Amino acid sequence: MLTLLGRRLIGALLALLLASLIVFVVLEVLPGDAAQLMLGINADPAALAALRAELGLDRPAPARFLLWLAELLQGELGRSHTNARPVAALIGERLGVTVPLALFAFLLSTNLAVPLGFLAALRRDRAGDVVVMALSQLGLAVPEFWLGLLLILLFAVSLGWLPAGGFPGWQGGVGGALAALLLPAVTLGLNQAAILARVARRAAITALAADHVRTARAKGLSEPRVILGHVLRNTLATLLALMGLQLAFLLAGVIVVENLFYLPGLGRLLLQAVTQRDVVVVRDLVLLFVFVAIALNFLVDVLVAVIDPRPRATA
């Protein structure tokens, strides 16, 4: 178990280093000049040169890459090119929107998809299955921006129950903040649930056909005990792997939904930083996303190892 952990840790560090190099190179190759973007089309060449020097863009690329790594090792995230605010503060503010939104959508999606997937598996090829699968097909096909817009038109414009977008902040009260996150979370959650429900159904069908389930039934175990004790446990490894991916996706800033609901989250920060060529913000953010993905992956591996004793026995 410990050697497994150690190997994973070294792998994670290498992945981070590789990701930082890729991010840096991509941003170098991408056409666009942060100074010209800020100063616009009438900018004087001297003013552009002055701004480039101020941003440190006049230094050669390898020097800037090493400087960035050195700063990262000291826990420094640098300052935004465009407004000189510390990147750590920019990201910190946005986490207060993106993390609750991701968890909210994740809870909705999981609580909806897993029971429905199981229901469909148990009613395989019957009406319940067909309805669930049709709904999940629809959920996959409907684009987020359209679903979100329909929800806004219904719940914000026609009924006036919820705000059409924006985020009032947590200091204004938990109720208002949750109300602002409800429609975006539903928009995101339905999409994720559609995928998860299909996977849950498939995993449950496989588990239901297993010999030990037949044995359990033959022993006369009640159906709920068969499902919870034997089927669910055997599908958990598959479900956790997908759920880890989905949570990473949700935390990595969901650009479309944050834009539609004008939420100040990480996805919007990333989009704005890319369009402004604010490379300091982009590279730190992307690296953060890589880190989150690796950490979640690691967590899922540990959980699976706890649930499923087989890999432990061989390792």
Place this chain on the structure above:
Amino acid sequence: MRVVTWIVAALLLATGASAKDMLTLGVTLEPDHLDPTAGAAAAIDEIVYANVFEGLTRFDETGAVKPQLATSWTISGDGLTYTFALKPGVKFHDGAALTSADVKFSFDRARAPDSVNAQKGLFAAIDKVEAVDPQTARVTLARSEGALLFNLAWGDAVIVSPASAAGNKTNPIGTGPFRFQRWVQGDRVQLVRADARAKLAAATFKFIPDPAAQVAALLAGDIDVLPNAAAPEALQQLSVDRRFEVAVGTTEGETILAINNARKPFDDVRVRQALSYAVDRKAIIDGAMYGYGTPIGTHFAPHHPAYVDLTGLYPYDPAKARALLQAAGLAQGFKATLKLPPPSYARRGGEIIAAQLKQIGVSVEIVPVEWAQWLSQVFRDSDFDLTIVSHTEPMDIEIYGREKYYFNYRSDPVRAALRALDRTPGEAERFGLYRQVERLIAEDAANVFLFQLAKTGVWRRGLVGMWRSSPVQANDLTGVYWLE
């Protein structure tokens, strides 16, 4: 009973008393920072121009130059010395008094070698700035500059204080009727009343990038105003909705199909004229802008008194366009690329123009680009055949005289006329010279002049004083209030 009283009080607060002196505006783009002297983004001026920051002069809604921090000025006989009398009793929002030393500081900072002012050219003629006494500032020019008072009205020429200038990007401190309160990045900027000139107690700018979401926010009552509605397709629906008022006005945005005049075959005037004949402006305005926009025949704003209507010079005439191509030896037509930046006027207009050019045998390959790419490839490196862009700077016809400019137009008569403009302060003579340049560039078909962008504002009925037209991309809220 007590609970009921509380609820009633809360409802009154939420709907009545407070709503009538507060305003929430929805704007498309969030600025990178809030210092108009260190960035070209229109999103900065949309919030701070005339609200937070003020200059010696300013633009009013019609684009006319008016006194602001300078109450009056005298110009020496040779046109080289401007003496400004400052408005007495003006204070910055941090409490510092405005003096002529601030004027000197602001202009010297904008002109300095390490200046990052986006419009440094506005100050190019200035030789020195002096504080004669605390209430008098003198600007001496190295050469005559007929447009100095106009130049000083730009957001890039606002007066800042040495004590606060360095922090203006995130904590803007000016002399305007509204004081900056808070910027929740990604969400909103809040301004509050600084003095009695402001009729509103507070104004909030919310950043809503998605055009459909902007309209939904307005319909849901989350915002009161869309000063520039990004979804022209929704205006029809809003204009018949009694809760709202739709105002269609003008801007300084000349939208053009820019041509790389240095590239073959566009270096041939007959080819450029053929493009002009091949483009049906009305179809573009109707198709891409839902009818909002005024056709133009040259690079000048139609609402300006010096405008010449040259839209009849090249009427839509594909047969004539084909004949011109034939004369230029291109009877078989040719291939060209069309680079389109993100705004809908470019992306939608580009599709229509490509279809129209196909009619005369020009097959156009559309290349969508984002702004960063557009600026570096098209604008900086002139690496393009055709592009569509709106030039939103006021009175920017002088770009046709620049030594190196992205569309590579070169004309000695135009340059001579523009040089004469620099030396001419008298309005009638200036207008004459402008008209001359307008004609010259149209005859040369330097670019295909499409239409003037419209300003399409929507707001809740009962709101008074919003600008209907925007000579600068600004939302001056000083005179805005709610009718009871």
